[in-house]
Amino acid sequence: MNSRRDFLQKLGVSAVALQLGTVHVWANDKNASHQPYDGKVLRVAIMGLGGYGTRVAGAMQYCTKAKLVGAISGTPKKLTDWQDSFNIPAKNCYNYQTYHEIKNNPDIDAVYITTPNGLHHDMALAVAKAGKHVICEKPMALNAKQGQAMVDACNAAGVKLLVGYRMHFEPHTLEIIRMRKAGEFGKILFFQGLCGFEIGDPTQWRLNKELAGGGSLMDIGIYAINGSRYMTGEEPIWVTAQETKTDPVKFKEGVDETIQFQFGFPSGATASCLSTYSQNNLDKFYLNGQKGWAEMQPSTGYGPIKGRTFKGELDQPVTTHQTVQMDAFADILFNGAQPPVPVDGNEAVKDLKIIDAIYLAVKTGKKVDLNLS
Known part of the structure; x- marks a missing residue:
């Protein structure tokens, strides 16, 4: 099985992360303080382990307020690769028939849905029903009717719904x-x-x-x-x-x-x-x-x-968008932070x-x- 470094390089993630670096800022403050973070960490499972899901996973290795802890995929080989490459416990890995069981997993706070657009609606409703915060790639759904149903389901379940508008944090x-x-x-x-x-x-x-x-x-x-x-x-x-x-x-x-x-x-x-x-x-x-x-x-x-x-x-500083986004999402979910541009x-x-x-x-x-x- 490939090492984490080989796996990331094969998928082009570590090279991107190293090239761009990370600057945890929301605006243009070049003198922003970077004190060690000792607050609550957002524990995320990624659903959909394709190209973009892998990019997010690689970027999250540099987060200070968010951590990749789980994976959901319909491909068993991807799950075993991610367990090794990102140090994900087997108990935090699910397939598309079992991911509703995350409701019984206290180690996962949120699920980031990076699957094709047509799958977002049903998956978001299932994640919300399981009591986990929903993070969804854009476009959030196939149409406004589906999107509103996702908003309503998350509200009814008492969980937050955030969307991967990474440019909303770009300096x-x-x-x-x-x-x-x-x-x-x-x-x-x-x-x-x-x-x-x-x-x-x-x-x-x-x-x-x-x-x-x-x-x-x-x-x-x-x-x-x-x-x-x-x-x-x-x-x-x-x-x-x-x-x-x-x-x-x-x-x-x-x-x-x-x-x-x-x-x-x-x-x-x-x-x-x-x-x-x-x-x-x-x-x-x-x-x-x-x-x-x-x-x-x-x-x-x-x-x-x-x-x-x-x-x-x-x-302005150059950032790794997904790293900054995920740290910002942690602040929004746990600290009530208000982003400069909405991401809900x-x-x-x-x-x-x-x-x-x-x-x-x-x-x-x-x-x-x-x-x-």
Whole structure:
């Protein structure tokens, strides 16, 4: 069996973690204090041991307030590998038929669901029923109806529901948000979000309507959707959208290749965004105001994030996003911390309402009104 180091390197996690390092900050305070932590540690089991689950697991090795203690998978070999590589006790490992038994395991506080989108809803409901906090990757569900059911189930069970909005803790992002709140850009006029790459294997789950819920919009388009909201500081009130499909064999019915979508905001600001599975080199946010502008490129990748404004280059700390996120989640769950941008289920339902509206706008060719209150 591989050693932990070999396992991490094989999956590309330790190299990423070592390259990016960790800076446990939520904003741009380069002089933040890093006193030894002696508070309660969030004990997490990861459900779904694929590429992203493995990235989170690797990043959590550097957390101070959160610890990986469990694993849930439908693949027995992955469970045994993780036991060895991440020092996970066998008693904290479950498969998809037995994970409801975590209700009897006092060593697990929360389950982080990193499975395909189409599985999130049922798994979240089961985890909540087991009395564990739910952490779910984005998009949280296939549609707003499912998302609201997840919120309701967690509320009924008395557990918290958090969503993996890692950019909500990224220092360059938070510096632009700080500048916008301080009025340094003046009245916000326009946002642009470009998210895309050329997707490979046509048999992967991201191109499966049942598992993904769509195509590029459900995968990377969520970044532009959510980014338009935290960058402008407003909620959109209408959406228009258009779909382009050049390869109907690879991108079957219900799986979008490219969608362009536009938002209008109460202040009169607008947004123009694109998500695509057929173009590389698209990871850019641009915010324009009456007094100045901000640009991020890369804007949402795993790092390092780069940004500049009309005042010059941003020099905020580089972080390992998932490490900072998981430590922040511990503060939210145990200490009642309030993040600069919400990361709860209600925040995710708003994004899902927008996704529903975008698909409706594509289908009808009409402007769709939004009410996210």
